[in-house]
Amino acid sequence: MRRSGIKENINKAVVVSGLVKNFEVLEKGARNIDRIKSLLKPKKKVVTALKGISFSIGKGELVGFIGANGAGKTTTMKILSGLLYPTAGFVQVLGFNPWDRKREFLKRISLVMGQKNQLWWDLPAIDTLELNRAIYEIPHLTFKKVLDELVEILDVKDLLTTPVRKLSLGQRMRFELIAALIHQPEVLFLDEPTIGLDVVGQQAIRDFIYQYNRKFSATVMLTSHNMSDLVDLTKRVIVIDKGEIVFDGKLTDLITNYAKEKIIKIYFSGDVNIGSLEKICKIRRYAYPEAVISVDRSLAAFTAAELLQNFPVADITIEEEGIESIVRRVFRGEAVNG
Amino acid sequence: MKLKEFLKKANLGGKAKLVWYYFVIWLKMGKNAFMVYLNQKKILAIFLIGKIIRFVLFLTFLYFLVSGAGDLAGYTSDEVIFFFLSFNLVDVVSQFLFREVYRFRTMVVSGDLDLVLVKPLNPLFRILFGGADIIDFITIPPLVAATFYYGARLNPGFLEVVFYLALLVNSLLISAAFYIAVISAAIVTYEVDHTVMIFRDLSRLGTVPVDIYKDPLRFVITYIIPIGIMLSFPAKAFLGVLGIKLILVSFLFGAFSLFFSLRFWEYAIKKYTSASS
C-alpha cells in the first residue's frame, strides 16, 4: 500500500505514510515558585502524539477512526485537513499536501467538529450559508439545488430563517453539517459529530452521513465515542492507541480479534450457592433464576461442562462478547493485542 | 508583444478577480454583522447616543478650554479641534473595519478558529474584517463633514492636503498592523482584552496634539507606541508643521510595522497549527 506507486493513489482519497507528530509542551510547576522559574527558563517536553502511522482510504469509503481520548484521532484529522503540520512523514489528500492549504484543496474538503461552530450565533442559518456560498464560489443554481436536498434529508427546511441561538443543539448540529457540506466536499472529516445530542438527533445525523456518503460518493472519515455511530455506519475501522495503529480492517474482524471472553447465560432450576459459582467464573449479572457470566474464550467449553455438572441448570447459552462492549474497551484504551 | 507578455505575467485579471472575491465576502460579512445589530436596535441606539454625547461634550470642552487659555502647546482652538477630529477619524474608521478583533479570543478559546482555517479564505482577512461595526459606520459621514469644514477654515495648501490624506491611510495601516500583532499575540498567549484596552486608553492620549506631553512620555507615545505617528502626525502635516523627514519616517514606520506584524502572524499561526490537539 505504501510504495505501490502513483497508479493506486489515483483511487485513494487519503494516503498517509509514516506520519509522526510531536508536540512541545511547556512544563509548568505546581507551586508558584516553579511557575516563575518556568517563565524565566521554560522547560520543554516533547510529546509524541503520532508515532509514524500509515494507512490509506479509497475514494467513496466510509471509515471509522476509534481510540481512547488522547490516542491521536483528532490530531490525525487535523493534519489531514491542514490545521496541523506534521513533524515527519508523507500525507496526501486528494493529491494535495494538506498543509499547503491551497484554495483548490480546501474547496474540496470539509471538517465538522462537534462543539465547534461556524454558524453566526444571532443570525438565521441561511445567512451563514449565503456567506459560505460566496466563500466557496458556488453557482446560485447549484447552491439552491444542494441546499434544498440537504434541508430535505435533515428535515430542517422550516428552520432556515430561525436565528441560530433559538435552535436546539440537535437542530444546530444539522445546520453545522449543512454549512460544512454546502460546497459538496469530496472528502469529509467528522470529529465527534453526534456528541451531546439526544438519541433521535444522533440517529438523524447518522442517517444523513450514510446518505451523503452514498449520494455524493464522498469519502468520509469519522471519529466518534458513540458506538452506534460506528456500528451503524462503518464497515472498516482503524483503531489507534497511544499514537499507533493497532488495528485496521473490517469491523467484524475487530470483534474476532479483540473478543477475549465469551458470555454464558444460565437459567437455574433451583437454589444456587453464589459463592461457589464465583469461584469458577466472573459474574456479570445475577438475578435469580438468570445469571450472566463471562469466561476466557479458551475456557468456555470447560466451564460450561462444569456448570452443568455442579449446578441445577435449566438452560445454558454461550455467546460472543457484544460489539459494543468491545468498542467500549477500545475507548478505554485497554491494550488488547489481537 | 512585450506588453502583452508582461500583462500575462502580472495576471491582472486574476488579481482583480481575487480583489472582487474578497470584496463580495467583506460585504456579506458586513451585512451579517449589521443584521446582528438590527436584532439589538435599542442597544445600538444607546451606544450611538452615548458616543455622540461624549464626542460633542469633549469637543465643547476642548473649545472652551483652549480659547480660554489662548492656545494649547502653540495651537489655536480651531487647530486643536482639527487634531481632535482627525484623531476621531482614524479611531472610528479603524474601529469600523477591525471590530471583529474583539471577538477573536473567544474564537481561539472555543476552537472555532479551526473552522475558519479550513475555509478557502485567508484566515487573517476573516479575523480582521469579519464584523464591520455599523455604529461606527453611521458616525463616519458627519465626522468627515466636520473634519472637512474645520480643515477648510485652516486654509491648507494642496501639498499639505495630499500629505494629510496619505498619512491618514498610513495611520490605518499602522492600526491594522497593531491589530494583527494583537491577534497573533492572542494565539501565542491567549490574551487579547487587556492589550487592546490598554492600547485604546493610550490612543486616547492622542485626542490632543502629542506636543503637550513631556519627554520621555512624548517620545514613547510618538515612536514606540506609535500614537503620535498615527493620530497627531496627519494633522501636523496638514498644518504644515511636520517636516518632510518626519513624513517619510511615518511612511517607513507604517511599512515596517505592517511587515513585522505579518511576520509575527505567520509565526503565530504556525505555532497554533503545531500545538494543541
Added chain:
Amino acid sequence: MVRLTMYKYFQVGKTSLKQEIAYPINFVMWRVRNIIQILLVLFLWDSLISDPRKVLFGYSRDMILTYIFGIMLVRAFVLSSKSMDVAGEVARGELSNYLIRPVNYFFYWLSRDFASKVLNLSFVFVEFSLLFLILRPDFFFQTNIFYIGFFIFSVFIGILIYTLFLFITSSVTFWMPEMGWGAHFLLNVVLVEFLSGVLFPLDILPQAIQKVINFLPLPYLVYFPLQIYLGKQSTYELVRGFVVEIFWLGALALFLNFIWKKGLKVYESQGR
C-alpha cells in the same frame, strides 16, 4: 447580633479580596489603565497653565495640579466599584443564589467594594508617589484639619452615592436583561466623565450651568470632595453642598428600594 452581622460582611469582603488577588494580571492591568487615563488630563492642564503665575478659570498652576492628583485618589475610592457586575448577575439569573441566603444583597456588594477599595488604595499610594516624584508638580497641601475631615466625610458619602447609582443602573436588567452594559455606558461612563469632575473642575463652566449641575448627584462624587480639600468652598457653599449630597443619598436609597422591589417581582415572575 450586630457583631455577628458585621463579621458576616467582613468575611464577604475578605473572600472577595482573595478572589481579586487570585487574578493579579487583571488587577494590575486595571491599575495601569487608570494611570493612563489620568495622564491625558494631567498633561493637558500642565500644558495649558505652564506659567506658575498664570491663573486660568480661577485656578493657579499648583491648584489645578493638586486637583488632578486629587482625582487619582478620589477616583480610586469612589469610582472604583465592582457593583456593575450586579447587572450581569441579574441578567444571568445568578441573583437567585443570593435571594435564598440570609444576606442583604446591597451590603454584600458594598462589603466587596470596600475590600476592593482597600486594595486599590494601596496601589494608588504607590502610583501617586511615583508620579509625584517623576513630575514634581507644584502641590497645594491642605493644613486645615476641618477641611480634611470634611473631605474624608464627603468621599465616604460619594462612595455610597456611586454604589447606589450603579445598583439603580443595574436594575434596568430586571426588565431588559441585555441593556445592562448600554445603560452603564451611558450613565456611569459618559455622564460621570463630564459631570463628576474627573476631566475638569466644574467651576470652569459658566455660572448658569454650574447652578444646575450642583443640584445633580454627580458633582458630589469627585468634584465636591476636592473643592473641600482645596478650601475653595465658602461656609455657605459647604453647608449647601452637604445638604444636597445627603438629600441625594436618601433619595437614591429610597428610589433603589422602590425600583428593586418592583424589579424583583418581575424577576420572580419570570423565574430566571
